[in-house]
Amino acid sequence: MGGALPGWRFSVAPMMDWTDRHCRAFHRTLSARARLYTEMVTTGAVMHGPRERLLGFCAAEHPVAVQLGGSDPAELAQAARISEAFGYDEVNLNVGCPSDRVQDGRFGACLMREPALVGDCVAAMKAAVSVPVTVKCRIGVDDQDPEAALDALADAVVAAGVDGLIVHARKAWLQGLSPKENRDVPPLDYGRAARLKRRLPGLPVSVNGGLRDLEAARARLTEVDGVMIGRAAYTEPALLLGVDPGLFGAPAPVADAFAAVEAFEPYVAAVLARGERLHAVTRHMLGLFNGRPGARAYRRHLSTHGMRPDADLATLRDAVARVSREAPEARAA
Structure with missing residues (x-):
């Protein structure tokens, strides 16, 4: 499949309280090729918080991406510039987190209802940085039709010049489910991500959600450009030892x-x-x-x-x- 970002074939998902700099350094020891992501960092924290603590990382982590949370195009552009100056290889916008705090701040999964705004955010970030700008989203929220919702979001960000879309292949229920339940309860629909890729063959598409091993990852790679594994990579980190040989045809960096x-x-x-x-x-x-x-x-x-x-x-x-x-x-x- 064409169009995929370098190293995007396999990545470890951004996870709050988990994928900090120590976690990423450890995961890099297990795989030289996996693309790693920071925990989500809000634009306000990037602009006004302790930047070295929030954004600092060691050079061995490359390729590593920062995930930003926000919905103001100008603020996202500024946060993206700051992140690029730290040396990140990619800037990712969170359009998938369903927590109440994120909803109150008008970002995360609730932005699935505002595709035009997401497009404006991506356009501002693209104008601000030279590294790839990507979006991580859901297939819809609440009573949205996943076909229409994901297409609208994808079309808006493609028009804005997005470099790739990571699709968590579940809806997010913003009312009635906790963030933890939103990771498991809404049914998975990998086919929706595959249909998006077929409709937009030039858009690099990675799929996330419910992938627990490399066999499952390989199955999805017949339909999309990349896979992103979250909790399984964290709770069973030894699976990362199989990423380089199994998905990139390269030797693992360590024997076991x-x-x-x-x-x-x-x-x-x-x-x-x-x-x-x-x-x-x-x-x-x-x-x-x-x-x-x-x-x-x-x-x-x-x-x-x-x-x-x-x-x-x-x-x-x-x-x-x-x-x-x-x-x-x-x-x-």
């Missing part, structure tokens, strides 16, 4: 989960040297050994000892030592 921890140790050491706690990093690593004997003991050790003020690399190594290095399938045989 044990090698990933060893490769990540210098980053952890640098974080500790800055005065941050071990848990700030290792909370993103708890699912790394899921399925192996000793995984529960590993998680328990990090969850208890990793919280201590004096926790260090030895704490992480002690946790890893509780995991069997024998492959799970070999034990099952």
Whole structure:
């Protein structure tokens, strides 16, 4: 399929309270090719908040995109310029988050009802930066017809020059469902994203929602340009070890989960040297050994000892030592 952005074939979704800079650095250790996204950052926070804390990242994270939340074209343009100056490879606009806070601020999924405004936002951001500008959206909200709603949104952003559209293949119910329920309850409709791609073959389309492994990702890649995996990549991070060989035809950066921890140790050491706690990093690593004997003991050790003020690399190594290095399938045989 033509038109896809470089590296857009597989990405890890932006997730609030999860995909911070430590999470992204860890995920990059597991895959050199996956496209990584920040947590959503509002335009107000970018313009007036502590920028280094909100937007800072390490060079090893590339390719990495920033996701912005907002609905004022001028503010989004300014936030996009600031983000580009930090070195991000892509600026993404959130048109999918259903939380009450986001609705009160007139951004996120409620913007599915205002495609013309979203188009204006994209046009302003495109005029402000030279990096790609993309949009992450739903297929509709509440009682919208997904066919008409997604087409209207896509047509508006294509006219504005958008570089790609990430479609969370579910509606968002802004009334009656919590943000957590909105990730699971509305039914998935991958076919809607596929129909959009067929109607607009020149638009790079990535699909998100409910994808739990690389087999499911490959199935979707027969219909669209890219896949975005969220919670599964976070709770089962070892699946990222299969991304480079399985989806890009390139070797994995490390041999296995044990090698990933060893490769990540210098980053952890640098974080500790800055005065941050071990848990700030290792909370993103708890699912790394899921399925192996000793995984529960590993998680328990990090969850208890990793919280201590004096926790260090030895704490992480002690946790890893509780995991069997024998492959799970070999034990099952």
